[in-house]
Amino acid sequence: MASVPVSVRPPGRPRDAEAEARILQVALRLLAEDGYSRMSLDAVAAEAGVSKPTIYRRWSSKADLATAxxxxxxxxxxxxxxxxxxxxxxxxxxxxxxxxxxxxxxSLIGTVLAEEAHTPELLALFRERLVAHRRQQLHQILRRAQQSKELRPGVSLDAAVNMLVGAFYARYLASSTVPPSFAKELVDIVWKGLSK
Amino acid sequence: MASVPVSVRPPGRPRDAEAEARILQVALRLLAEDGYSRMSLDAVAAEAGVSKPTIYRRWSSKADLATAxxxxxxxxxxxxxxxxxxxxxxxxxxxxxxxxxxxxxxSLIGTVLAEEAHTPELLALFRERLVAHRRQQLHQILRRAQQSKELRPGVSLDAAVNMLVGAFYARYLASSTVPPSFAKELVDIVWKGLSK
Amino acid sequence: MASVPVSVRPPGRPRDAEAEARILQVALRLLAEDGYSRMSLDAVAAEAGVSKPTIYRRWSSKADLATAxxxxxxxxxxxxxxxxxxxxxxxxxxxxxxxxxxxxxxSLIGTVLAEEAHTPELLALFRERLVAHRRQQLHQILRRAQQSKELRPGVSLDAAVNMLVGAFYARYLASSTVPPSFAKELVDIVWKGLSK
Amino acid sequence: MASVPVSVRPPGRPRDAEAEARILQVALRLLAEDGYSRMSLDAVAAEAGVSKPTIYRRWSSKADLATAxxxxxxxxxxxxxxxxxxxxxxxxxxxxxxxxxxxxxxSLIGTVLAEEAHTPELLALFRERLVAHRRQQLHQILRRAQQSKELRPGVSLDAAVNMLVGAFYARYLASSTVPPSFAKELVDIVWKGLSK
DNA sequence: CATGAATGAGCTTTCATTCAT
DNA sequence: AATGAATGAAAGCTCATTCAT
Structure with a gap:
């Protein structure tokens, strides 16, 4: 009678789990530091301490790795x-x-925008993973305020979110710095524009 | 006795002034289309109808050409x-x-941001030539309103400008589209926040 | 005292005999399709449904597999x-x-010829397994005719065999096609040349 | 009035004419020695004493170089x-x-046959440059004999050419050697088969 | 014994830059 | 001054082979 093993071990040499995390971490850093097209798999492999085929076993191409x-x-x-x-x-x-x-x-934002024509997956993922989350948080705060009648009716929450978030981009693009008081000033103006 | 020419002309074959303009124009287009690191001098030379040394005679490097x-x-x-x-x-x-x-x-904005660490001149020039101009126009409009007492006192014009401009970046980053009514909605909210 | 088994079975897990056949079959096909140096063990393993070490356990190298x-x-x-x-x-x-x-x-003929300098075993085996057999059949037919005095004396049977077989190679090399009547035309001429 | 130069010199640095010949010569040798897929541009460049871009300036790809x-x-x-x-x-x-x-x-014949599926240009060129020439010579000899009524009517000259040429391929495939008397033996049989 | 993972070395091709005319 | 040619270095990707389970 065959025994029923409680925990099966998959056949073959197990994948180096740390390597996977290391590769992704290095790739993300180089993606931000160097931009997508400057980022080389040679560099990723070297810094992650693996060989290139180890990368290609997990991801089918440079674009695949970058999106991962x-x-x-x-x-x-x-x-x-x-x-x-x-x-x-x-x-x-x-x-x-x-x-x-x-x-x-x-820089990371820059690279996904710069690559939109060549590697649109990057921008798509960036949206899905980062942009959407932040926007939803702001949206929810504003929607709650709307439901509790704090806001004047008819105002576009979407426009408000764009202004709040976008102001940081604009400020960075203008000076690469953002003062600590910046968030407060923004909310001050927007709130005046939205509330009753 | 040598004659003294009234208007001196530098010796040798004069540079082709049209070529210079053509090179810069092509370079700018490729910079936007492909991003800085994807842009190749081979492509610039080919599309401008000149040879690569013709480019190097005028600008010392790829970065130099891009900034120009x-x-x-x-x-x-x-x-x-x-x-x-x-x-x-x-x-x-x-x-x-x-x-x-x-x-x-x-894409052009993306590339200058992505290159900030490697080629900071790009962002610096982008600021000086494009960003600053637009911001000054908005600043001036708001300053005039301030002087004519349309605005409530103490409000940060800089923050307002950042919101107005930045909202476009945020919108693009979220969806790559901007509806025609977008500008109007923004001004509506901001104006409510700024005016008395 | 140890018992003496009547039929000894080697210890450990027995080799999968079907896998062996499958591997050889796939290898032969890829050898013909892609040529020796293009044939990859990755492809053989994948198409045969085994892993590469399974191949290396049976054959010591790519050349060994190809000759097998x-x-x-x-x-x-x-x-x-x-x-x-x-x-x-x-x-x-x-x-x-x-x-x-x-x-x-x-293509298979081509590949064994092309590899003669690097992997001479291929040509040697090809001769032994394919070329020789066909030639012997023709030789035997002609020898029988010689013994029954159908042929004029002194003629080189070997040369005749080479012409009959080689004509196909020459024809293929000239046009990659061979018409159905080809064999008949050849025999017609050769027979005229050989018979009394 | 502009003078009319007798011999114009093309602009730019002149191409290294010897390099071109050297590259082709090395490429042809390696093509025969190693076969197409084994032949590497690294090796060609190294043995010809040039850099790889020097090759790519002249021929657009490996296949292009090989056919050249x-x-x-x-x-x-x-x-x-x-x-x-x-x-x-x-x-x-x-x-x-x-x-x-x-x-x-x-080997060269082998490689163009082996590559027929992947790089058909090789076989096409081989036909055009080598195979066709030799066949035409033989054809012409036989046609002249036909016109002077040396041959019996109705015999296929094409089949005869295939046998004469092909016998060498068959012989080589069977033993990698060809005895000096081989040509004579062939012609002996074929001539008996063709003549009146 | 069979597996999946890992590797060093190699591939073809392109780039920014410099040389020779 | 402008050209076409040349180059060293690197890119993304694949291969035959070996390791670890």
């Missing part, structure tokens, strides 16, 4: 809850500001 | 004058929207 | 017996023609 | 004229024999 690396980004920032709409907006934007100002935070 | 190409951009958009602050803001932003939605309009 | 694959070829064509020398020659050559015109029939 | 190399082969063998049909056939075939027995003479 992007996929690892998780805006796991939890939704804030300060008790007031203005407080929530400000706190959320301050989180956003911090992530943008991380080294090469804006 | 960026330098040629002139936001020659004249300041609008519709008679009202809201009208001026809206018209200016509509111009901005048009230029962003031109083919590869956002 | 060639070894499996058996020209099992039975000798024909039409009643006349001319009939036998024609029928035998028609068989030959069919095998040459099979997909990649000539 | 094949194109340089000129069967410049002049038509023989011994005074008799048998003498002409024998002399022509002896020339053929010599070229086949040159180092890697048969």
């Amino acid at each position: 690396a992007l996929r690892t980004i998780q805006t796991s920032e939890p939704a804030v809850a300060t008790g007031s709409t203005v407080g929530d907006l400000t706190a959320t934007l301050q989180n956003f500001s911090r992530s943008l100002l991380r080294p090469n935070g804006m | 190409a960026l330098r040629t951009i002139q936001t020659s958009e004249p300041a609008v004058a519709t008679g009202s602050t809201v009208g001026d803001l809206t018209a200016t932003l509509q111009n901005f929207s048009r230029s962003l939605l031109r083919p590869n309009g956002m | 694959a060639l070894r499996t070829i058996q020209t099992s064509e039975p000798a024909v017996a039409t009643g006349s020398t001319v009939g036998d020659l024609t029928a035998t050559l028609q068989n030959f023609s069919r095998s040459l015109l099979r997909p990649n029939g000539m | 190399a094949l194109r340089t082969i000129q069967t410049s063998e002049p038509a023989v004229a011994t005074g008799s049909t048998v003498g002409d056939l024998t002399a022509t075939l002896q020339n053929f024999s010599r070229s086949l027995l040159r180092p890697n003479g048969m």
